[in-house]
Amino acid sequence: xxAYKHLFFDLxxxxxxxxxxxxxxxxEVYAYFELEARGVNPFIDFYKHYLHHNExxxxxxxxxxxxxxxxxxxxxxxxxxxFKIGSEQLAKDMSVHFLEILPTKKIxxxxxxxxxDYLTAxxxxxxxxxxxxxxxxxxxxxxxxxxxxxxxxxTSETSNSLKPKKEIFNYAMNKAGATLNESxxxxxxxxxxxxxxxxxxxxxxxxxxxxxxxxxxxxYIIHHLKELEQIF
Numbered sequence: 001x002x003a004y005k006h007l008f009f010d011l012x013x014x015x016x017x018x019x020x021x022x023x024x025x026x027x028e029v030y031a032y033f034e035l036e037a038r039g040v041n042p043f044i045d046f047y048k049h050y051l052h053h054n055e056x057x058x059x060x061x062x063x064x065x066x067x068x069x070x071x072x073x074x075x076x077x078x079x080x081x082x083f084k085i086g087s088e089q090l091a092k093d094m095s096v097h098f099l100e101i102l103p104t105k106k107i108x109x110x111x112x113x114x115x116x117d118y119l120t121a122x123x124x125x126x127x128x129x130x131x132x133x134x135x136x137x138x139x140x141x142x143x144x145x146x147x148x149x150x151x152x153x154x155t156s157e158t159s160n161s162l163k164p165k166k167e168i169f170n171y172a173m174n175k176a177g178a179t180l181n182e183s184x185x186x187x188x189x190x191x192x193x194x195x196x197x198x199x200x201x202x203x204x205x206x207x208x209x210x211x212x213x214x215x216x217x218x219x220y221i222i223h224h225l226k227e228l229e230q231i232f
Contacts, residue, residue, distance in 0.1 A: 003182060004124065004182060004183065004184050004203075004232070005124065005125060005178065005182040005183070006124070006125050006126075006127060006176055006178040006182060006183040006184075007119060007124050007125070007126050007127070007183075007184055007186060007232075008127045008128070008129045008154075008172060008176075008183060008184065008185045008186065009126065009127070009128050009129070009150075009186045009187070010128070010129065010130060010163075010185075010186065010187030010188060010189065010192075010193050010207075011128050011130045011132060011137060011140065011141070012130065012132055013188040013189070013209070014109070014186065014187050014188045014193075014207050015108060015109060015112050015116075015146065015225075016107075016108055016109075016112075016140055016141075016144060016146070017107040017108060017109050019051075020105075020107040021102060021105035021106075021107050022102060023047060024105055024107070025098055025101045025102045025105060026043075026046070026047055026050060026098070027043065028101055029094055029097055029098050029101070030043050030046060032097060033090070033093070033094055033097070038083075038085060039083055039084075039085075040080070040083045040085070045082075046079065046083070049078075049079045049082040050075065050076075050079045053074075053075045053078040053079050054075045057070075057071045057074055057075050057078070058071065061131075061162075062131065062162055062163075062164075062191070062192060064162070068133060068157075072095045072099065073088075073091050073092045073094075073095040074091070075095075076090075076091040076092075076094040076095050076098070077091035080094075099133075099136060102136070102140075103135075103136050103137075103139030103140045103143060104139065104143050105140075105143070105144075106143055106144040106145070107144075108144055108146075109209065109224075109225060110224060110225065110226075111224060111225040111226040112146075112225060113145070114225075114226070115225045115226060115228050115229070116146070116149045118228075118229060118232075119228070119232060120149060122232060124232065125151050125176070125178075126149050126150050126151065127150055127151055127152045127153070127154065127172065127175075127176050128141070128150050128152070128153040128154065129154045129163065129168060129169070129172050129185065129187075130153065130154070130155050130156070131155075131156045131162050131163050131192060132155060132156070133155070133156075133157060134155045134157040134158060137153060137155055138153070141153070151176065152172070152175050152176050154168065154171060154172045154175055156168065158171075159171040159172070162192075163187075163189070163192035163193060163196040164191055164192050164193075164195050164196025164199060165196070166196075166199055166200045168196075169185075169196065169197065169200035169202060170200070180200065180201050180202050183202055183203070184197075184202065184203040184204060184205060184219065185197035185202050185203070185204040185205070186204070186205040186207055186228075187204070187205075187206070187207060188206075188207045188208070188209060188210075190206065190212065190214055190216055193206075194206050194216055194218045195216060197218075198216070198218070203219040204218045204219050204220075205218060205219060205220045205221070205222060205228070205231065206218040206220070206221045206222070207222055207225070208221055208222065208223050209223065209224070211223060
């Protein structure tokens, strides 16, 4: 096994439970903007439509078809269109409120703190590579008590690139003073994290919380974070 020194983690859906935190936040947005009174009901339908449009727009953002600003408000706008509400201003106001609350949420995947303590004690240097927004991602790791574990956080905004492009991985190597053969990427997204790492010539661990079937062959596959103890 290669002598890994630098472990590069994805944040959302890998350590920080984006779906659980987003749902809590959307419940607050739903109440704040009195969406039920506007005919947006029940909440579960609003939530399902949001997840659907958020996934589509993140994919378009990853592929460079839309800007981060478009992603932020259009996921709300497209969700509200499902309920025949086409107010661009309302969608933008909802987006601002959502992004103010979301990073304050603290739900992590099971064993996150335990495994970060374990890896730190064993002398590994930990970093983050995330396609999330700079200010938002810093708020997340500060509020959820993760910031002190990581030496560097590389975001799409600071690197001017996005996973799965090679450029963000090259930027991360330079920033961390690391080489590919002593580094490994850990993430949940088969395209951005796993195929991206493979394309960059980097070993990778597919954090497969959802037990997804795939033909892509990462270096390792785990189904919960505690399994990392069997690798490191």
